[in-house]
Amino acid sequence: MKIDFSIRRMKISRSAGGDIFLLFVLITTGLFMAIPLVYTITGAFKPMNEIFLYPPRILVRNPTLDNFKDLFILMSETWIPITRYLANSLLIVVLGTGGHVIISSMGAYVVCKHQFPGKRFFSEMVVLSLMFAAEVTAIPNFLIMSKLGWINTLKSIIVPAWGYSLGFYLMSRFMTQIPDVLLEAAKLDGASEFRIFWTIVMPSVKPAWLTLMILSFQQLWRDQGGRFIYKEVLKPLPYALQQMASGGLARQGVAAVVGLIMMIIPIILFVFNQSKIVETMTTSGID
Amino acid sequence: MDTQITVENQGLMYNLRHRFTRLGRDIARNKTSYLFLAPYAIIFITFTVLPVLVSIILSFTHYNMLEKPVWIGWQNYLKLFLSDDVFLIAVKNTFVFAAITGPVGYLACLFFAWMVNEFKPKIRAFFTLLFYAPSISGNAFLVWQIIFDADQYGYLNGLLMSLGLRDDPIAWLYDPRFILPICIIVTLWMSLGTSFLVFIAGLQNIDPSLYEAGAIDGVRNRWQELWYITLPSMKPQLMFGAIMSITSSFAASAQIIPLAGFPSVDYAARTVVSHLLDYGSVRFEMGYACAIATVLFLAMVITQKIVQRLLSKVGE
Structure with a gap:
């Protein structure tokens, strides 16, 4: 695989000095930002004596896989099979993210591109809701959940995720940029609203929903189900991992691996999604 | 009649x-x-x-989460502004914190997104991941605790002492003069989050023919291109980023509490949200906590209206 490090030269408005300056700034700040990433990765391979080294080192001297072995032993000994936790997490993350992207995009589409009474009021309400501290809405939220009888169900996490304000606002920002002529042409061709939404609107804001997927996934992946789920069989994976990691000093190695797993899964999705964004760009002939 | x-x-x-x-x-x-x-x-x-x-x-009631709420009218709000001196400290801190981390974090997101976008896709994805790393790796900001440790083994103290700039270590996170500035630095370090990603997505949505047209119209360098073409064509994303900056800078507490302690020394890192958490989850005065949340909400709405007005001037 050949990676081309040159900056795009197709634009006339670029000076070589500026390019070098940008690259310099990027690399120095990049190194600085990468510290936690490197630290988390090396931490998982550190033997006990290096974990407790003070002051801590960022890099590992004698890498070992013991921490991983310890975690696998703990995983095979859980009271409820680890696959159950994994299945819960998959349900939450896949249904929560997928539903959020589709449902909030549908709403954002009509609010941006249709004319109907109440649309301004509604989108204003979404923006305002972003600014209310979530710390105090926890109690009313719990009351609503228990009125619905949703305590101790996975939908108590999945369904509210569909209605997060972030996705609606993000999608509607991008959808305002779609030219109206595009939609009118499709309408004249007799395409149904859902067809227009699915085959014209969504593809033209692909970078937006690929980004939203990352954001929503990250939030749901970290959810330990603590607010509404009290049954062990319904707990998600991060909860089980956290339990294994919190066993005092002897579990510090396991905790480091857990930290790595918690970080690496969103990164895999992130890299996958970024490559998809690149694909859209190549098909539209930009790069 | x-x-x-x-x-x-x-x-x-x-x-x-x-x-x-x-x-x-x-x-x-x-x-x-x-x-x-x-x-x-x-x-x-x-x-x-x-x-x-x-x-x-x-917010108009007295509510301790066990007994039924009792209606007390404006009393929570009166107490908040007239007799809660810690709240005034929290407001002052939040104001300083938001006035720096909001605009600087916002501009950093924009600047780095624009810079990363200058590169070819693979390099772009790599740098995006690096910059986004502090937001993706959970509570990685705790690395900063080692840097700012109070004894001579803390990295910063060690550095200052080996350079001969100081004879004794400084208790960075226990000294009211340094707590808030440190929280600001750490927050800026982790500020390339949601808005950063959205700006990158926004940059990729811009029609490339606009740049060619701009070059013909006499756009000379990349800074002119940024101001006259790039920024105006991503106004919706700019507004999105502004809202994100407002909410994250006014409602910060997740990274401040572990760094500065709760309560922090001399309330030096007391923000409105940590004040709210104090009443909501320590003292069980939920009505009062709700009043704090409502005041914070109004402050954010006013800021948002001002920022909206400023952003409409982009590219003029």
Whole structure:
């Protein structure tokens, strides 16, 4: 695989000095930002004596896989099979993210591109809701959940995720940029609203929903189900991992691996999604 | 007299009925639009709007989460502004914190997104990941605790002492003079989050023919291109980023509490949200916590209106 490090030269408005300056700034700040990433990765391979080294080192001297072995032993000994936790997490993350992207995009589409009474009021309400501290809405939220009888169900996490304000606002920002002529042409061709939404609107804001997927996934992946789920069989994976990691000093190695797993899964999705964004760009002939 | 009232009533009734039929007609005509919006609207109203409204109502009550709330009118708000001196410290800190981390973090997101976008896709993805790393790796900001440790083994103290700049270590996170600035630095370090990603997505949505047209029209360098072409064509994303900056800088507490302690020395890192958490989850005065949340909400709304006005001037 050949990676081309040159900056795009197709634009006339670029000076070589500026390019070098940008690259310099990027690399120095990049190194600085990468510290936690490197630290988390090396931490998982550190033997006990290096974990407790003070002051801590960022890099590992004698890498070992013991921490991983310890975690696998703990995983095979859980009271409820680890696959159950994994299945819960998959349900939450896949249904929560997928539903959020589709449902909030549908709403954002009509609010941006249709004319109907109440649309301004509604989108204003979404923006305002972003600014209310979530710390105090926890109690009313719990009351609503228990009125619905949703305590101790996975939908108590999945369904509210569909209605997060972030996705609606993000999608509607991008959808305002779609030219109206595009939609009118499709309408004249007799395409149904859902067809227009699915085959014209969504593809033209692909970078937006690929980004939203990352954001929503990250939030749901970290959810330990603590607010509404009290049954062990319904707990998600991060909860089980956290339990294994919190066993005092002897579990510090396991905790480091857990930290790595918690970080690496969103990164895999992130890299996958970024490559998809690149694909859209190549098909539209930009790069 | 009587007849007049009946006539007025009839007028009102007619008016109402007229309004309802018009509303009904509107709904029928825009059936598809409402159907598209309905799933989101129902969930959003149930799990977001309703809890917010309940919280605002609770702000007018005394509520300890065990007994039924008791209506006390404006008393929480009066107490907040007239007799809670810690709240005033929190407001001052939050103001300083937001005034720096909001704009600087916002500009950093924009600058780095624009810079990363200058590169070819693979390099771009790599740098995006590096910059986004502090936000993706959970509580990685705790690395900073080692840097700012209070003894000579803390990296910063060690550095200062080996350079001979200081003879004794500074207790960075216990010294009221340094706590807030450190929290600001750490927050800036982790500020390349949601807005950063959205700016990158926004940059990739810009029609490339605009740049060619700009070059013909006499755009000389990349800075002119940024101001006259790039920024105006991503105004929606700029507004999105602004809202994100406002909410994250006004409502910061997640990274401040572990760094500065709770409560922090001399309330040096007390923010409005940590004040709210103190009342909500330590003292169980939920009504009062809701009043704090409502005041914070109003402050953010006002800021948002001002920023919206500023952003409309981009590219002029």
